[in-house]
Amino acid sequence: MRDDLIIVKAKITMKATEEGGRYHGFKSGYRPNHIFEMPVVLNNFITYIGDIQFDDQDLIDPGETKIVTVRFLKVKEIEKYIKVGQKWFINEAALNIGVGEILEIL
Secondary structure, three states: OOOOEEEEEEEEEEOOHHHOOOOOOEEOOEOOEEEOOOOOOOOOOOOEEEEEEOOOOOEEOOOOEEEEEEEEEOOHHHHHHOOOOOEEEEEEOOEEEEEEEEEEEO
16 A cells, blocks of 8 residues: 555446447546445435556456556545445446445455
8 A cells, every 4th residue: 555545455346338328338547436435415425536457458448347446646535445345436427327336455
């Protein structure tokens, strides 16, 4: 673990295009919005910075599930969410495109 990053192994599942997901996949290094708590008022959610790194593939397509490494920028507010089994939303702005689940803290 680096001092400025929290690194986890995670399972991510991207929504299919027909379910409201992206039309195209994305490559390693992608930095979507990560949301650990979805508030009742949807214009008031807190997002965290983190990039998704692929270990053994170049691309993840809509509808796919992959095991990946996620590197979150370490801020005090995120630390309470970093535990094995924690799930979160993967968004592009207000559009939910997938979900993640922490499998291991590296």
